[in-house]
Amino acid sequence: MSQELKQRLFQELEALVLIDPHTHINPHAAASKNLADIMGYHYYTELAHSAGLPKDQIEGPEITAKQKVGNVVSKLADLDNTVQVSWLVELCQEFFGFESDRITPENWEQLYDNAEQAMAQPDWEQQVLTKSKLEKVFLTNDFDDPLTGFDTNLYIPCLRTDDLVFHFTNPAVRERLNKATDVDVSDIDSLRDAVGKLFQHFKQNGVRACAISIPPSFSPAKVEDESAAKAVRRACKRKELSDDQQVHLSQSIFWMLAEFCAEFALPFDLMIGVNRKVYPAGVFQGQDLFDKRVSLIQYKELFNAFPQVTFPLSVLGQTSNHELVSYAWIFPNVVTNGHWWYSNTPSYIELDTRSRLEAAPRSKQIGYYSDMYKLEFALPKFRMYRRVLAGVLANDFVIGRGWTEERALELGRQVLRGNVERIFQV
Helix, strand or coil: CHHHHHHHHHHHHHCCCEEECCCCCCCCCCCCCCHHHHHCCHHHHHHHHHCCCCCHHHHCCCCCHHHHHHHHHCCHHHHCCCHHHHHHHHHHHHHHCCCCCCCCCCCHHHHHHHHHHHHCCCCHHHHHHHHHCEEEEECCECCCCCCCCCCCCCEECCEECHHHHHCCCCHHHHHHHHHHHCCCCCCHHHHHHHHHHHHHHHHHCCCCCEEEEECCCCCCCCCCHHHHHHHHHHHHCCCCCCHHHHHHHHHHHHHHHHHHHHHHCCCEEEEECEECCCCCCCCCCCCCEECCCCCHHHHHHHHHHCCCCCEEEEECCHHHHHHHHHHHHHCCCEEEECCCHHHCCHHHHHHHHHHHHHHCCHHHEECCCCCCCCHHHHHHHHHHHHHHHHHHHHHHHHHHHCCCHHHHHHHHHHHHHHHHHHHHCC
16 A cells, blocks of 8 residues: 555656756756766766776776766676666666666667767757756856856756855955956955845846855854954955954855845855865765764854845755754744755655654755756656655655645645745746
């Protein structure tokens, strides 16, 4: 009974057309051109490297796209237990007519050629969107992105602000800001003017959120005016900053962003807890990890200071999810957001989903985002989440609480789509 129930719920959820609220898609090249675009996704390169494939066989300058795929395939037998490889196989079966359940040294070249032929079709991008049931896709846009040359009704701009907050002392970042805004930033007032112009530019082009990825060491706080002004002036004059001044600089810019989110009625999407370059010898994007020292208590001043700003929160670790559920339980402006990175496997998704649905308001939960770099990954990643969600709805709500199937599906649809529409106003 429970398996049949779960399958019925899954089929209903699978029919739902979605909005993906967080990706790294390049709207000018959203779909893949060959299998290397797909198997170059950091999940495969970092897992293959972890299993013993030398870095120079993944990122070597002389390696062709086809050679790179062949090199990664040589390690897939060590990885076929992972959910990431299940995404890959499912993707190839759905889009390229792949009939096997394993990609091997014997069959990958034919798969490569079939995939390349499919991707060469002029309407491939639209085929992928249609088959994946995707209506809109959120982007991750650099603060100086001109936002031209793509359909902003399909590919929704999102203002990414990491460089401004954590790398403002880099002259290249300030030069980009000057070029994007035509403001010569020399002090905190001109910085505020420049950031305001960024928000105006993004707002005029359909932005639906501001976003940032934050290390565990950072604690948002309002800095005294004099300290903030001094830190900005010293950075603009290329003077060395003390550790305290660097902290004040980042905190000042972050707080300024929150103020503009309040002014422009934008959610501030926070991805909390990533330690960069823990493994500097790793492959590209395979160097970052997390630890348990991050706590949302570091954000209490922010959440209290900006009750009018919605904060969708993504966290990396299981212990952080428990804390996130509690903050969404108490703070009206805190929203649980997706299953990020190292928590993006079915076992963690199930635990996190069950705890969120048991304890936090249903209207404050964004069930999933793909975090993808190429469109083809939306289908297997969202399908993974829909399977898990169907199981939780079946076991915990229909069987566990006696809900009707339709009532459980209403909750699933709200978490998958309805809350995304309302929170991001799309």
